[in-house]
Amino acid sequence: MKHVLSIAGTDPSGGAGAAADCKTFCAHGCFALNVITAVVSQNTQGVRGYMDVTPDLIADQIDAVFEDIDVDAVKIGMVSVPETIRVIADKLKQYTPRVVVIDPVMVATSGHRLLVPEAEQTLRDILLPLADVLTPNIPEAEVLTGKEIHSLADMEAVGREIAAMGAKAVLVKGGHRVEDATDLLFDGTDVHYFKGQRVESTSTHGTGCSLSSAIASNLANGMKLSDAVAAAKHYVFTGIAHAEPIGKGHGPIHHFYELYKKAGLI
Numbered sequence: 001m002k003h004v005l006s007i008a009g010t011d012p013s014g015g016a017g018a019a020a021d022c023k024t025f026c027a028h029g030c031f032a033l034n035v036i037t038a039v040v041s042q043n044t045q046g047v048r049g050y051m052d053v054t055p056d057l058i059a060d061q062i063d064a065v066f067e068d069i070d071v072d073a074v075k076i077g078m079v080s081v082p083e084t085i086r087v088i089a090d091k092l093k094q095y096t097p098r099v100v101v102i103d104p105v106m107v108a109t110s111g112h113r114l115l116v117p118e119a120e121q122t123l124r125d126i127l128l129p130l131a132d133v134l135t136p137n138i139p140e141a142e143v144l145t146g147k148e149i150h151s152l153a154d155m156e157a158v159g160r161e162i163a164a165m166g167a168k169a170v171l172v173k174g175g176h177r178v179e180d181a182t183d184l185l186f187d188g189t190d191v192h193y194f195k196g197q198r199v200e201s202t203s204t205h206g207t208g209c210s211l212s213s214a215i216a217s218n219l220a221n222g223m224k225l226s227d228a229v230a231a232a233k234h235y236v237f238t239g240i241a242h243a244e245p246i247g248k249g250h251g252p253i254h255h256f257y258e259l260y261k262k263a264g265l266i
C-alpha cells in the first residue's frame with residue numbers, strides 16, 4: 001500500500017482541507033498521513049477564522065512522518081503565511097519525496113482568504129518550483145501570472161507561463177468556467193484537455209482539495225500523469241454528481257467511488 005501525505009489546513013465540517021485529502025487517499029487504496037498547517041473554523045457556509053500552526057511545529061510534524069514512514073507522494077494545500085511556506089519548502093528539499101502535488105489554495109469557495117496577500121510572492125518564488133504538478137484554479141492562475149483568463153486559449157497560455165516559473169506540470173482547473181468544467185494540463189511538453197461537463201450542484205466544497213489528492217494518490221499508485229489527472233477528474237465529477245446534500249451551504253463532495261462503481265452508478 002502506498003503512503004500519501006497531506007500538508008494542509010483543517011475543516012471540522014469534513015468537506016475540504018486535511019479531511020478531504022485523507023478521505024480521497026483512502027478511497028484510492030492509499031494510507032493517509034497528514035500534517036496540519038492551520039486550524040480553521042469553517043463549515044459548508046464559510047470560513048469563520050483560523051490560527052496558523054507555528055513553523056517549528058509544522059517542521060516537527062513533517063520530521064515525525066518522514067523519520068518514521070516511507071512517503072510515496074505529498075500533496076500540499078493551505079499554506080497561509082510566508083513562514084509556513086518557507087518551512088515546508090526546506091523540508092521538501094531535505095526529504096525529496098518522489099511526487100509533490102501542490103494546490104496553491106488562496107481563497108475558499110465562500111470568499112474567505114486562506115493565503116495572506118504577502119505570501120503570494122513567496123508561494124510563487126519558493127514553493128511553485130518544487131511542484132511536480134501545480135493545480136491552480138482560474139482565479140489562482142490569474143494571481144500567479146497577473147493575466148486574465150477568459151478562454152481555453154488563455155488557460156493554455158497561463159499554464160505554459162506557470163510552468164516557465166518552475167512547476168514541472170501545471171493543471172489549470174476549469175471549475176470556475178461558465179460553459180463547462182474543462183481542465184487543461186501542460187506537462188512541460190504537451191497540452192492535454194480534460195473535457196468536463198458542469199454539474200449544477202451546491203456540493204462543490206473541497207473539489208480542488210480532492211482533485212489534487214486524487215492526482216497524488218494515482219501518481220503514487222504508478223499511473224502516468226495524464227491518466228492520473230483523467231482518473232482524478234472522474235473521481236471528483238462522480239463525487240459531485242452523487243453527493244447527498246450535507247449542511248446549509250456548499251456541501252462536500254462524496255468519496256464513495258468504489259461503492260458507486262459496485263452499485264453500477266458509474
Ligand SMILES: Nc1ncnc2c1ncn2[C@@H]1O[C@H](COP(=O)(O)OP(=O)(O)O)[C@@H](O)[C@H]1O
Pocket residue numbers: 136137138173174175176181182183196197198199200201204206207208209211233236237240
Ligand atoms: N460544477 C462542477 N461540475 C463538474 N466539475 C466541476 C465543477 N466544479 C468543479 N469541478 C471540477 O472540480 C475540480 C476542481 O476545480 P475547481 O473547482 O476549479 O477548483 P477549486 O476547488 O480549487 O476552486 C476540477 O477538475 C473542476 O473541473
Ligand SMILES: Cc1ncc(COP(=O)(O)O)c(N)n1
Pocket residue numbers: 008009010011016017018040042077078105107108109110114204205206207208209
Ligand atoms: C483548509 C482548507 N483548505 C482548502 C480549502 C479550499 O477548498 P474550497 O475551495 O473547496 O473551499 C478550504 N476551504 N479549507
